[in-house]
Amino acid sequence: MTFQAAITTELPFLRRYARTLTGSQAVGDAAVRETLEAMIAAPDEFNEAVSVRVELYRIFHKIWTDSSLRPIDIPGAIVGAMPRGLRKSLLLTTIEGFTPHDAAYILGIDAHEVEHNVSQAREAIHSMLSAKVMIIEDEAIIALHLKSLLVSMGNDVAAIVRTESEAIAAAQQVQPELILADVNLADGSSGIDAVAHILKDITVPVIFITAFPEKLLTGDGVEPAYVISKPFNPDDVVATVWQALLVARETAAIAEYS
Known part of the structure; x- marks a missing residue:
């Protein structure tokens, strides 16, 4: 594989990481x-001398420094009390699958x-964050697995739905604080369409879970900030839920304070 091809292959995943880190498609891109x-x-x-993937992420962090991700000192903004190093280390070693050694090289710190x-x-996840969550997933085993993970983090799974119409109705009823959504649903309907309809009425962070993340990370048009690949690693779910809730709580705190 040529150098250019290797970079092209890694770009969707770097976009995913950047969006998850910043909580924004525009800022991440x-x-x-x-x-x-x-x-x-x-x-x-x-x-x-280093793999293209590792070196690409290292240069990303060299360019996108902590000054670009400065904590916000606003009452109620959870991120303001959370060191950014925790977030980056967790995301790199879970969602992106780097070893502690590679993550240390990327961040310019020690593996320890x-x-x-x-x-x-991980301790912060349990002590600082909990939310009312809705799961949009047509496969029962996956839905139950997600529910188990979310409950273990201290969240309340208020609804599990299998179709677009069920999702829209449930969102109106339970007013979730976080949505985990599959893309292809039981009756052939779309999780993307369901979420688009829901977001017309409420503002809520959404994490898409799909076997084809590259289809959501093309760089064209409006795309989700949070995407998890199927089959998923439980650590990926934990880290992404944590990140999505942090960004949502911080944004709400800023809006209330301003």
Whole structure:
């Protein structure tokens, strides 16, 4: 595989990470564009002795520094009390599947620090976040697995639905604080369409779970900030739920404070 092809293969996953890290498609995609522009402007900065995937993420973090992800000192903003290092270490080692050693290289820290950050982040999940969640999933086993994970994090699974129409009705009734949605539903309807309809009435973070994440991460049009691949790793779900709720709580706190 050529260098260009290798970069192209990794871009959907870097976009996913950037969007999850920032909680925004626009901001995350801008960060990825800046990374690619930096690579074009200074190709000698790319360490060819390291895998393309690891080096791509390292350059991303070199460009997109903590100053770009500054905690917000606003009452009620959970992220304001949470070090960014915890978030990055957790996402890199769970959703992106890097080893602590690779994550340490990407972030420019020690592998032991990465492991410590991940441990602290998991504790924070249980102590700081809980929400009313709706699951849109037509496969019963997957839905029950997701419910088990969410409940173990302290969340309340208020509804599990299998079709677009059920999802719309349930959202109106339970007013969820977080939605986990499959893309292809039981009756051939679309989880994407269901979510689009729901978001007309309420503002709620949505995590899509799909076997084809690249179809949602093309870079064209409005796309979700949070995407988990099927079959999913439980750690991916935990990390993404944590991130989505952090961003949502912070945004609500900012809106109330301003």
